[in-house]
Amino acid sequence: MDEPSAIRLCLRHGDPAGFEYLADRYRRDAYRHALFLLGNSEDAADICQEAFTRAFVAIRQLARLERFYPWFYQILRNCGLNLLARRQTASRYKRDHLGETAPLATPLPSFLLEQGEEKQSVWRALHQLKPSFREILIMKYLDEASYEVIARNLDIPRGTVMSHLYHARRAFRDAYLEEAQP
Amino acid sequence: MSDCQPIRELMMGLMDGELADDERIRVHDHLRRCASCRHEYEQLRDISGLLGEMAPLAEPQDEVLRELWKSPYSRLTRSAGLVMVIAGVAVLGLYAIYEFFTNAEFNLPTLATVSIWVGLAMLFFSVLRERLSTYKSDPYREVER
Numbered sequence: 001m002d003e004p005s006a007i008r009l010c011l012r013h014g015d016p017a018g019f020e021y022l023a024d025r026y027r028r029d030a031y032r033h034a035l036f037l038l039g040n041s042e043d044a045a046d047i048c049q050e051a052f053t054r055a056f057v058a059i060r061q062l063a064r065l066e067r068f069y070p071w072f073y074q075i076l077r078n079c080g081l082n083l084l085a086r087r088q089t090a091s092r093y094k095r096d097h098l099g100e101t102a103p104l105a106t107p108l109p110s111f112l113l114e115q116g117e118e119k120q121s122v123w124r125a126l127h128q129l130k131p132s133f134r135e136i137l138i139m140k141y142l143d144e145a146s147y148e149v150i151a152r153n154l155d156i157p158r159g160t161v162m163s164h165l166y167h168a169r170r171a172f173r174d175a176y177l178e179e180a181q182p
Numbered sequence: 183m184s185d186c187q188p189i190r191e192l193m194m195g196l197m198d199g200e201l202a203d204d205e206r207i208r209v210h211d212h213l214r215r216c217a218s219c220r221h222e223y224e225q226l227r228d229i230s231g232l233l234g235e236m237a238p239l240a241e242p243q244d245e246v247l248r249e250l251w252k253s254p255y256s257r258l259t260r261s262a263g264l265v266m267v268i269a270g271v272a273v274l275g276l277y278a279i280y281e282f283f284t285n286a287e288f289n290l291p292t293l294a295t296v297s298i299w300v301g302l303a304m305l306f307f308s309v310l311r312e313r314l315s316t317y318k319s320d321p322y323r324e325v326e327r
Contacts, residue, residue, distance in 0.1 A: 024251065027247050027250045027251060031242045032237075035242075111239050112239065115239065119235065119236065119239070123236070126233070126236075141230070141236070142240070144234075144237075146200070147200045162191050162195050163191045165194045166193070166194050169230045177229075
């Protein structure tokens, strides 16, 4: 089976095997994107499950689209940003109403605990960036995606990809240099 | 220096091997002449390149991946169950209100129903008040839900 026939199977026959193929093919990408966007594996798994459920329910929308992942990524992204927004609201509530002043630091994921200081600084710097910077750097460096693929996934023109990458890399450099300071 | 900004964005294309020949020549020419852009290019390339080393670390285990797909069915079942419970409670509550106004009897089920409705109203207004007080400073309010 290939992607177009899996999409056809979902749309014409309502066959879950079509969606199973798509979920199977893209779940690794989805998980990695969610992990780097959110910062921990539990949230990443939860958001992927939520996004796959939403996509499964809304699969008819694929009739107007040619590819699964750019559409699915928008669902995944919205689920992730909603979670980040809820976290932000919770930390603001604690600050305003409960008087907690400590910043809401995201703990390092387990796969980084055994790694050196440099990789931990990279992770911390990445998670100081705003989500839009983080996601474009994830696509560039984790997926090694071309500008064409990034433009398609983020639904922006190719020229804007270059501009966003410039500002994201600058922001990452500044955050990293601050993190890496002794 | 005035022509640096557009070049700096094009530098990303050079870094990533995404430029056409004429653009690549233009950026190389500029980098040869401008020490400031050359420094920026090398620093951004080296420091951002550290991100590439993170990729192999974050490979999920097969059991994590399996969980991602199994769950839509159980989640849909849970959501459907929740909707049915809420719908059933709401219908019972509305029926109790109807009974209260038509028969005006104060018995235990009526009091329990009044308590449920008052509790729900209190929760709703508490959340509403919180949302309104944080709305102006909410950086995520434009996120589509």
